[in-house]
Amino acid sequence: DVKVTQSSRYLVKRTGEKVFLECVQDMDHENMFWYRQDPGLGLRLIYFSYDVKMKEKGDIPEGYSVSREKKERFSLILESASTNQTSMYLCASSLLRRTGELFFGEGSRLTVL
Amino acid sequence: KNEVEQSPQNLTAQEGEFITINCSYSVGISALHWLQQHPGGGIVSLFMLSSGKKKHGRLIATINIQEKHSSLHITASHPRDSAVYICAVSPTDKLIFGTGTRLQVFP
Numbered sequence: 001d002v003k004v005t006q007s008s009r010y011l012v013k014r015t016g017e018k019v020f021l022e023c024v025q026d027m028d029h030e031n032m033f034w035y036r037q038d039p040g041l042g043l044r045l046i047y048f049s050y051d052v053k054m055k056e057k058g059d060i061p062e063g064y065s066v067s068r069e070k071k072e073r074f075s076l077i078l079e080s081a082s083t084n085q086t087s088m089y090l091c092a093s094s095l096l097r098r099t100g101e102l103f104f105g106e107g108s109r110l111t112v113l
Numbered sequence: 114k115n116e117v118e119q120s121p122q123n124l125t126a127q128e129g130e131f132i133t134i135n136c137s138y139s140v141g142i143s144a145l146h147w148l149q150q151h152p153g154g155g156i157v158s159l160f161m162l163s164s165g166k167k168k169h170g171r172l173i174a175t176i177n178i179q180e181k182h183s184s185l186h187i188t189a190s191h192p193r194d195s196a197v198y199i200c201a202v203s204p205t206d207k208l209i210f211g212t213g214t215r216l217q218v219f220p
Binding site for chain 2: 009040041042043044045048050058059088090092097098099100101102103104105106107109
């Protein structure tokens with residue numbers, strides 16, 4: 001079975017803390033994505049990557065950074081967590097850019113106090 | 114106005130009913146995705162289509178490119194179909210998502 005694995009299902013952090021969310025896929029996909037999901041707003045793209053060491057800003061990159069040192073791993077970093085970053089974070093990967101089937105992780109629910 | 118609109122936002126049904134969820138979009142696209150999200154978070158891709166119709170088990174997805182409209186049908190609905198169904202389109206390398214349709218199927 002193909003798989004996208006996110007490191008933590010639930011996290012609770014304090015304002016100002018640095019937060020790492022890790023995502024690993026075992027399908028040799030080049031394309032990886034980080035989304036956040038909030039009630040009434042749907043999924044919004046934070047960052048995406050089409051290749052190792054490559055990253056592109058999505059629609060809401062402010063307050064986030066990413067790292068892709070290896071093809072299978074795409075990390076999302078909150079340098080200084082704030083309460084408005086409390087959300088569900090979803091990682092996804094696909095083989096093709098526009099027409100590739102998406103494979104999602106189980107999600108990481110982050111609460112920032 | 115959102116570029117991807119889904120209707121209805123919420124839907125309840127009795128087990129066995131035929132269900133239709135609609136998705137309209139306002140941009141040119143390469144493909145349209147239907148996704149399913151169960152309580153707890155995980156999202157599963159149901160269909161990806163760029164023309165015509167696809168069927169998988171009790172699920173059928175259709176798309177009309179000229180009218181910029183897609184439908185997801187569930188035949189003989191079952192309580193395990195209860196989930197949020199999300200439509201997403203790819204006009205560029207970045208997907209645009211609808212806000213989802215919450216379906217509850219009661220026994």
